[in-house]
Amino acid sequence: MNPLATTDNLATNPTLAVLGFKRQIVYHLHFWAFIAVAPLVMVQWQKGNVLLALLLVLFCLNAVAVIAFLRFRGIYFLQGRLFPTLAVVCAVYSTLINGHAGLYWAYPAAAALFFLLPLKEATASNIVFLVSMSVVSFITFPEADFWRITFSLGLTCLFVMIFAWLVGRLQVELTRLATTDPLTGCLNRSQLADILNGQIQMRERYERVSSLILLDLDYFKTINDQWGHLAGDKVLTEMALRLRSRLRESDQLFRIGGEEFMIVLPETRQKDADVLANQLLTSISARPFLEDIKVTASASVAEVSKGETWSVWLNRADQALYEAKSRGRNQVVNAARPLPVVGRGAEDMPDSASG
Numbered sequence: 001m002n003p004l005a006t007t008d009n010l011a012t013n014p015t016l017a018v019l020g021f022k023r024q025i026v027y028h029l030h031f032w033a034f035i036a037v038a039p040l041v042m043v044q045w046q047k048g049n050v051l052l053a054l055l056l057v058l059f060c061l062n063a064v065a066v067i068a069f070l071r072f073r074g075i076y077f078l079q080g081r082l083f084p085t086l087a088v089v090c091a092v093y094s095t096l097i098n099g100h101a102g103l104y105w106a107y108p109a110a111a112a113l114f115f116l117l118p119l120k121e122a123t124a125s126n127i128v129f130l131v132s133m134s135v136v137s138f139i140t141f142p143e144a145d146f147w148r149i150t151f152s153l154g155l156t157c158l159f160v161m162i163f164a165w166l167v168g169r170l171q172v173e174l175t176r177l178a179t180t181d182p183l184t185g186c187l188n189r190s191q192l193a194d195i196l197n198g199q200i201q202m203r204e205r206y207e208r209v210s211s212l213i214l215l216d217l218d219y220f221k222t223i224n225d226q227w228g229h230l231a232g233d234k235v236l237t238e239m240a241l242r243l244r245s246r247l248r249e250s251d252q253l254f255r256i257g258g259e260e261f262m263i264v265l266p267e268t269r270q271k272d273a274d275v276l277a278n279q280l281l282t283s284i285s286a287r288p289f290l291e292d293i294k295v296t297a298s299a300s301v302a303e304v305s306k307g308e309t310w311s312v313w314l315n316r317a318d319q320a321l322y323e324a325k326s327r328g329r330n331q332v333v334n335a336a337r338p339l340p341v342v343g344r345g346a347e348d349m350p351d352s353a354s355g
Contacts, residue, residue, distance in 0.1 A: 025115055026080060027070050033083070033112070034063040044094075052093055059086040080116040087112060088129045096136045103149065106133055110157050114164035122164065126157045183233055184240035186255040195252060195264055196310035202266070203304050211273035212313070213263040214321045215243070215280065215299040218329040220259035223293060235289045242283050246276070262317075270303035270334060277301050277332045285330065298324040302335035 038060050045053040062082040069077040087109040094102025110129060113122040130153055137149040181188045187195075199210035217223075217239065224232040236259065243261060244253055254262040265273050277299040285296045300320030304313050320335040327333070 023070060023076065026076060027067060029112055029115060030063040030066045030083065033087075034060055034067070037063075049097060052090065052097065055086065055090050055093065059083075059090060062086060083116055084109075084113045084122075084125055088125065088132070092129070092132045092136055095133065096140060099140060103133075103137075106153055107156055110153060111160045114160045119161070119164055119168060123161055126161070130154055130157060181255040184237055184255050186240050186253045186261065188254065189256055192254060192256065192262070193310055196313060199264060199266060200304055200308070200310060200313070203306060208267060209269055209303055211265045211268045211270050211301060211303040212317055213265065213273055213277045213280070213299055213301055214317045215261045215263070215277070215297050216257075216321055216325070217259040217284075218296045218298055218325075223295070227290075227293060231290060231293065235293060235295060238289050239284065239295075243280060246280060246283065262314075268303075270301055273301045273303065274332060274334055281330065281332065296330040298329045299332045300324055300335055301332060305337060 037056055041053050041056045041060065044050075044056060062077075066077045066080065066083070069075045087105075091102065091106040091109045094105060096102070106129075110126055113125050113129070116122075117125060130150070133153055134146070134150045137146045141149065179187060179190050196212075202208040203210065217235075220232065220235075223235060236255075239261070240253065240255070243263065247253060247263065250266050252264040254264070256262050265276070268276075281297055281299060285294070288294050298321060300317045300323075302313060302317035302320060316335040320333040324331050324333040
């Protein structure tokens with residue numbers, strides 16, 4: 001994986017896209033830190049600061065290792081733990097022996113911690129860093145400089161911490177918006193392939209089966225035409241609530257079309273998924289929506305088979321859903337087992353059956 005590639009090339013999954021951006025930040029921080037620090041090795045060596053020169057060599061070697069692992073193996077070497085440790089130690093020690101010349105490196109080091117570590121770890125590390133720099137400043141500089149350094153470095157840490165916290169919240173919210181349906185709160189298609197592939201891998205590696213249910217409301221267009229689109233939206237919202245109330249925490253509910261839902265059921269055989277699908281249809285038709293709108297649904301069930309792709313798995317369920325519609329709706333049809341096909345490649349997601 002090339003960490004400098006665009007997000008479109010890294011992943012279409014929003015969660016993985018965020019990870020791609022984080023890796024680009026890590027890559028650039030280490031690259032430019034290496035460019036800035038490498039010349040200082042010779043400077044400190046010539047000044048006789050052998051220990052500091054050796055610490056800077058370790059810092060540069062770590063930066064090269066992180067860059068190499070990211071570029072050629074797609075792995076974050078030691079999760080970035082060495083960079084902040086070495087940066088803090090080097091900044092504190094350089095300030096102790098070089099005075100103001102070393103002090104200037106404390107500010108970028110403090111900021112870098114929030115880009116490389118989780119927020120709690122970065123905050124704790126910066127508290128230790130600030131205390132260490134305050135002690136060194138008290139020993140090295142006049143009292144007036146000590147107070148200036150302590151407050152300016154403390155404010156820098158505080159401002160960067162607030163910025164990192166807000167960026168983290170923004171990332172979480174943007175990921176949520178990109179991966180969920182705004183009307184029903186269900187997952188949307190953006191993560192569908194990755195989640196189905198994950199279940200297929202569990203089947204291939206550990207013989208742990210999964211099933212999926214496709215569920216489509218019957219004659220939903222009639223609801224929109226007779227009661228209006230606002231009523232239709234409310235029906236879909238209540239539908240998601242009814243479905244979710246009968247699912248386990250490990251189950252995942254998608255809205256993959258206008259009135260079509262998909263449920264991924266880990267560790268579930270087809271016969272158990274069939275029981276659940278019938279229960280869901282009963283809960284849908286048992287009582288009206290919005291007091292007087294009677295709704296039914298059709299469903300299909302498919303258990304993942306060894307050797308098939310996610311699109312083949314979904315296509316089997318889709319064909320079974322089409323059959324449920326053809327038989328008169330308001331029923332569950334189990335997908336047929338796939339015939340073995342040699343050399344079959346991945347396919348595009350099939351079009352969903354419509355009500």
